[in-house]
Amino acid sequence: MSATAQSPTADREIVISRVIDAPRELVFGAFTEVRHLSRWWGPEGFTTTTRTFEFRVGGVWDFVLHGPDGTDYPEWITWTEIAPPERIALLHGESRGDPNAFESVLTFQPDGTATRIEMRTVFPTRELRDEMVEKYHAIEGGRQTLSNLAAYVAEIVRTRAEG
Structure with missing residues (x-):
């Protein structure tokens, strides 16, 4: 296998990364409590309403993502x-049990005093990945979500520095 070989899932995945100017523990922590997630999760203009939230392996986050146009998107996440x-x-x-559910792995790596977050999402099929990119703008939405996360943790860092 050459150094340039792609992963076997490359045609079914989306990878988005961003450097966030905050310590890794803080960036990771923004995923662990619904009071944090509800402030930044989703693309620009979206909000969330949580039905259930339990951050543990096997736990579930059952929520509705509300689009700026008024469309509601039922969402369900379980941590593996x-x-x-x-x-x-x-x-x-x-x-x-959604047959179109996709797997995401988020990694948090120190980058000096900042954190590099990578979100690697693998879809069941290439067609589903392509539909999510074309119809639902998954790449741009993912970038906006990480941008919202960056702004949220920057606010926490600023508040702590002032306090």
């Missing part, structure tokens, strides 16, 4: 791996 403050793996669909 949690390794603080380095890694979170999850299964994400519209509901439990």
